[in-house]
Amino acid sequence: MSLNRRNFLVLLGCTSGTAALGLFPKNGLAQATAGEQKPFAVAELPYAYNALEPYIDEETMRFHHDKHYVAYTTKFNEAVNKYPQLANQSAEEIISNLDSLPEDIRATVRNNGGGYVNHTLFWQIMAPNAGGQPTGELAKAIENAFGSFAEFQTAFNDAGSKQFGSGWSWLALDKTKQLKIMGMPNQDNPLMMGMYPIMGNDVWEHAYYLKYRNDRAKYLETWWNVVNWDEVSKRYQQAIA
Ligand SMILES: [Fe+2]
Structure with a gap:
């Protein structure tokens, strides 16, 4: 199985472009609350905060995305920015190779890089008017x-x-x-x-x-x-x- 950078970017990179094209109403779309983050950006929700109701409520989505996810992203970026050479890798590559990381950021990256990758994926594998079964x-x-x-x-x-x-x-x-x-x-x-x-x-x-x-x-x-x-x-x- 090839875990290369391009595949990761394809797998994780499809939502912000959609939002940028204005396909969702601006006033209903979740917005990142911690400003521009580098090298790993906060992914906007590809739907409104309340779009998953009644199954997942708006308040949960606001806290989950804007507080928890943003915090993981901030701490992950802080760790990565201590070692600028890491910014050449995708977030997935970084968490795939924890043993190769400098020891002083390894636990931080495991927890917060994991939190970043997990949640970025999580927002995308949910949608309104979804469910049912795969085909x-x-x-x-x-x-x-x-x-x-x-x-x-x-x-x-x-x-x-x-x-x-x-x-x-x-x-x-x-x-x-x-x-x-x-x-x-x-x-x-x-x-x-x-x-x-x-x-x-x-x-x-x-x-x-x-x-x-x-x-x-x-x-x-x-x-x-x-x-x-x-x-x-x-x-x-x-x-x-
Ligand atoms: Fe979470």
Whole structure:
């Protein structure tokens, strides 16, 4: 599997251009709140803060994007900017090679670079008027790997509900191009294990607590209504290519 810079940019770079073209109403579109960040920019939400209601509420999206995600981005940039040569790499390349980083920024990059990559992906794999089931090759691959879409959902939800404390539930492609489901702690990403992230659900309390309180299972169940299968399928296609 090739984890090259171009593929990463393709996978992560498609939203800001759309927003810049004015395809979304300016007054409804989430805006980055921490100004221009370098070398890694805050990705705007590709939809309005309230667009995922009633499944994910506006207040949660505002805090999640404008506070938590912006903070991860700021701390990641601060660490990277201590070593300017790192700015030549994509964020995904940087978090894929934590062992090669200077020790004084390794933990910061793991947590905040992970937070940056995870959330930048997360905004894109959700959409209003989404949900349902995948089609085509991804649908077949899910059936082959997990038996059925329903079994896949159950396993993915289990990974999220059993993840102790903060973390993510992931669907990833391993080195043999097999789909795998796993829970990972904190802001860890499958790239840190040499695997490729296809989709992930954030099970940190900041992702659901305002609306769902302590009911993570309910959030996990509801989240399927906002999954952007077009984007997830695109990631799968690019990963197996
Ligand atoms: Fe989050």
